[in-house]
Structure formats: C-alpha cells, structure tokens
Amino acid sequence: MPAIGDLPVAAAVLEHRAPAAAEPVAREWLAQALGVAPAGIGLDRDARGRPQLSGHGTRDCNWSHSGERLLVGLAPAGRIGVDLERLRPRPRALELARRFFCAAEADALAALPADAREAAFVRLWCAKEAVLKAHGHGLSFGLHRLEFALDPGPRLVACDAALGDPTHWAIRMWTPDPGYLAALAWRPW
Template sequence: MAPPTAAIESIPVEGAAHGLRWSWRAHVHGTPTDPVAKTWLARALDVAPEALNLVREPRGRPRLEPPQAGFDCSWSHSGDGLLIALGQGVELGVDCERLRPRPRALDVAHRYFTAAEHEWLASFAALDARDRAFLRLWCAKEAVLKAHGHGLSFGLHKLRFVESGAALVLAECDPGLGAAHDWSLHEFEPAPGYVAALAWR
C-alpha cells in the first residue's frame, strides 16, 4: 500500500548511481514539473536557471543543448513525487511509479508486454508481489523508451526484460532501440511507497 500524502517527505532526497545523479521531491499532482526540474538541473550543473538551455524534442523528450551539451536529463512524476535524473556522456531515461493495487496488471501485461513477461507476472501467487513486479517492469520499459526518445508510442512489447538475480535486465529489443546489451538499468526506491528505474546507454 502507498503511504498517505502526509507521509511523503517534503525535504528533497538526492542520490547517485553509476555516475548518474537523481533527485526526489514532493510535488503536487497536476502542477507543472518542468520549472522544478529546470531549477534542480541548473543547480546540479552549477549554472543560473536562465542559462540552462533546455529544449523539447518533437516527441516531448527534454534535451540539454550547448553549453550544456554532453549532459542528458529525464524526469518522471507519479502520485505526490517528482524524480529527476542527470548524466553525462549517456542517453538516459527515468521513470517512477507509486505502489498501489493494480487489479488489471495481468490484463495490461497480456495486451502490452511480451508473452514471456506476462507468464513471469502470472507466476506470482501473492497479489502485492505481482503488483510490485508489474510496476518494476513498467518502470524499466518506460525508462528505456524515454531515453530512446519515442516514449510509450514505440511499443512496450518491443523490449523484453528478464529477472537476473534480483535485478531486471534487458534481454532483447527491437533494432530501433539498438543492441539490448548496450542498455543498463538501475532499479531503486526513491521514497517509501515508490519504485523507480534509471536506464541509460
């Protein structure tokens, strides 16, 4: 179960993994995320917000251009939280999801995921474990597709993840995403009641 809104920390939490930086903060659902993301990115890059050259690609992907070229960014909003990520020399995407019951998880997986992923989810007898596994897969897929730049419209079925140990690994993908082994994934919990994934190549 997700924590009540009052339990979400109002103090931002920051972290790093594999040379990538991230920041998690409380954010009111339905309010603009771009200004908040831009403020943190400017601070992380040690520039004034007005000097940050942040643009949107035609499909909506945020992109840093000169003089911040060489860095990449992504952010995701779910529930009452906003997760922002920054990296250098990589293409990156991030996604976070609030943990809550997903009664249609298997139906969604059957329609949008690969058959093998659907079978993996169906193997979970406990509904809470299945819901978490579903959201892990969703975050992993969306993080890769955000990094790629096409987002969900590219097709969630065009990339297949498998669990290796306790981690998800991209096993195969559409040639449009490049080689599966070029992608790396870092799963984590940015705040209680949330799961997230950083993907990069």
C-alpha cells in the same frame, strides 16, 4: 549531486504537487547540478516532446512525476530515461501485461504467486518506460518491443534493433520514498 551506484549519472527525487508543472522544479535541480542559474539552463523539446539540454555539451536529462514526487535524472554523456511510479493496487496487472508486454514477460508474471505479481508488474513497467523514455519515443514505441527477465532484475534481455544492443543498457531501480518505485535507464552514446 547524488550518483546512482556505479553509473556516471545523477538523479534526485523532489517534492512536486500536481497540477503544478514539473519543468520548473526539474530546471531548478538541473541548474544546481550543473552549477548554473536556472535561467541559464537551455531546455528544448524534440519532435516527440522529450526534453533536451542545449548549451551543456553532451549532457542528457529526463524526468518523471507521480503522486507528490518528481524524479529528475542527468547524464554527463549517453542517454538517460527515468520513471517514477506511486505504488498502489493494480488488480488488472496480468491483463495489462498480456495486452502490452511480450508473451514471455506475461507468462513469467502469470507464473508468480498472486501476492508477488503486482510488484513484479510495476517493476517491469518502470524499467520499460525508463528505457523507452531514454530512447526518445516513450510508450508509443511499444512495450512489447523490449523484453526483460524478472530475475534478477528486471534485466533487459532482448529489444528492437532501434533500441540498440540490450547489453549496453544499464537499469537501476530503487525505492526513493515509502510508496514509490524509481527506475533509471542509461546507455552510453
């Protein structure tokens, strides 16, 4: 089970082709990571549709798919959220940031050279989505309700009280395959 740096979590990027459902692929990896048969993985959904492991103690899981890849994360304790984005041109990045991000983030993106802006936008988007998925509300909670500093990082510097103390969140980002960006957010219970 591949670990993510110094965090007590594991994650894997797997092949996945839409429109096939992602859950069976995620279930297979989770079963292997937990050492049980895929049929032995209890997966329920909360009121918002977030997957919940049942019958496996305090473990938490999450997954995200984009393009032809699926990112699955597993935490033995705490909350985990993941996001995976296929890298592609995003010519409206600054417009989207001004509409959905907090003002400080949009201003920081605007201050970047044009050739660096799209990559920074995607990093922010991935980090925000991973935290919001771990929280359980997803994007509907509001991308503006958490603020990241671009450098170093992104690093969570402020957030709505419902997300807890920003210093309790650990964010890790990496390039799992050429053309993809992965983000993982974790915080202890």
